[in-house]
Amino acid sequence: MPVPLYEAKAAFFRMPGHPVRIRVLELLQDGPMSVRDLLAAIEVEPSNLSQQLAALRRSGIVTATRTGSTVIYEPADGDVAELLAAARRILSMLPAGRQDLLAELRGTELAR
Template identity: 70%
Template sequence: MPGHPERVRVLELLQNGPIPVRDLLGEIEVEPSSLSQQLAVLRRSGIVVSIREGSAVSCALAGGNVAELLGAARRILFELITGQSELPAELQQANPQLALAPGGTSPRS
């Protein structure tokens, strides 16, 4: 559910506490209708809650488990990205003929 880039950004911003929707709009820079749709998805899934303060509406993570989940996902993605950047060097060491020449071309071409 949180896979959409706007939803991921909302979740990242909400890790520090509740944020008024108008401030989310300024941070994410999307159309209000788009943010509204993404917030609705997050609310329906139980990841985000809305807090009404007079005429203003703020959003917050539904609980500490959501922040922990986001932190774990961030660590996993970081490890994957780091591992991918090390993969070409490992491949080159294992079989230098598979290494790409500068400019992304095969050394055999």
């Protein structure tokens, strides 16, 4: 029996639902990155990053290319960037009690 669309959407939205995965997706918007570069930017344990990258690969959200001993990751397509931008727009409309988050959102927009 086929999976209903609403269940497929729920599974899709759970996929990027980890802070490290979100950060990886944000970083990859600027271009492909090696595992070494991702580790330096995210500052997590290599095993944790590896686990999160594997989940993103399995879902098809990112692709990996090996060149010698270096693995380069990049988004599978531009729709991921659109999804992250939509999340940013939605979060920027949060109630006034979330000024800390709004300040961070505005700061990262300036950095891009």
